[in-house]
Amino acid sequence: MQELYPSKLMIFGEYAVLAGGEGLAIPWDDFVLVWIEDAETPSAFYPHLVRFAQWLAEQGFDTIIDVAAFQLALQNGLDVASTIPIGYGVGSSGAVVAAVYDRFARTNIPVTEIELLKQTLASMENFFHSTSSGLDPLVCYLQKPVHITPNGIHILDEVDLDILHMQLLDCGAERSTQTLVDAFRARMQTAEMQEALQHYIQLSNACIHALLQKDAQALVTPLRQLSQWQWQYFDFAIPTHLRNEWADANTHQTAIYKLCGAGGGGFMLVFSKLSELAD
Numbered sequence: 158m159q160e161l162y163p164s165k166l167m168i169f170g171e172y173a174v175l176a177g178g179e180g181l182a183i184p185w186d187d188f189v190l191v192w193i194e195d196a197e198t199p200s201a202f203y204p205h206l207v208r209f210a211q212w213l214a215e216q217g218f219d220t221i222i223d224v225a226a227f228q229l230a231l232q233n234g235l236d237v238a239s240t241i242p243i244g245y246g247v248g249s250s251g252a253v254v255a256a257v258y259d260r261f262a263r264t265n266i267p268v269t270e271i272e273l274l275k276q277t278l279a280s281m282e283n284f285f286h287s288t289s290s291g292l293d294p295l296v297c298y299l300q301k302p303v304h305i306t307p308n309g310i311h312i313l314d315e316v317d318l319d320i321l322h323m324q325l326l327d328c329g330a331e332r333s334t335q336t337l338v339d340a341f342r343a344r345m346q347t348a349e350m351q352e353a354l355q356h357y358i359q360l361s362n363a364c365i366h367a368l369l370q371k372d373a374q375a376l377v378t379p380l381r382q383l384s385q386w387q388w389q390y391f392d393f394a395i396p397t398h399l400r401n402e403w404a405d406a407n408t409h410q411t412a413i414y415k416l417c418g419a420g421g422g423g424f425m426l427v428f429s430k431l432s433e434l435a436d
Contacts, residue, residue, distance in 0.1 A: 178357075
């Protein structure tokens with residue numbers, strides 16, 4: 158059993174993975190979740206843990222998770238302490254699922270069966286998001302970067318983020334992943350948007366490949382175009398108070414903004430020095 162469970166960042170591929178594109182997510186140790194034994198005061202997560210355990214029992218997960226042991230442990234003071242902000246797109250529910258699976262799984266699925274492991278974690282995270290991809294809890298559980306492609310899931314030893322000069326921008330408000338995903342699916346119903354989405358996927362995939370190849374020069378142009386695409390088409394996922402700031406950064410090439418996960422609030426990603434590489 159692991160001592161702590163990190164948050165996760167979806168660097169590239171938010172929404173693209175829902176339409177056959179690639180995705181790249183990494184563990185983010187700035188925020189973590191840990192188990193607490195004999196907690197004196199219940200945490201903000203505790204009511205969610207109780208409901209989660211009850212839901213697992215009702216949904217028949219007892220063949221996968223020792224739900225009775227989970228419920229008994231909660232009654233005896235088991236809780237979590239977490240610095241992962243809820244509703245901010247950095248995997249708070251994924252960390253909870255990873256922790257519960259790691260501690261209470263009857264038999265841990267080996268990494269060699271990565272698709273089954275991802276599907277199992279996704280089915281558990283459905284409690285928090287009515288439809289989960291399983292990527293968040295997978296990254297939190299493996300504590301390694303994960304690259305999803307149409308051909309499969311690839312676990313990476315590391316991703317060099319130094320060339321990104323990436324910062325998290327706090328939008329100052331929580332958001333609902335499911336609400337945003339529903340808005341995305343509704344937006345993509347027209348032929349025009351389907352065509353635009355294919356361009357988005359190409360840009361996102363190009364960013365992933367450039368980053369994995371540590372090619373900062375090749376990353377600048379598709380990332381800048383990706384940012385402009387999101388500003389134009391994903392207005393539902395960009396907080397109103399950030400739209401002018403985002404547009405100004407694109408116009409003057411002072412920084413590059415992009416969504417962090419589903420967007421809508423929580424954190425945004427800001428790349429502040431990549432424009433220098435384009436000269």
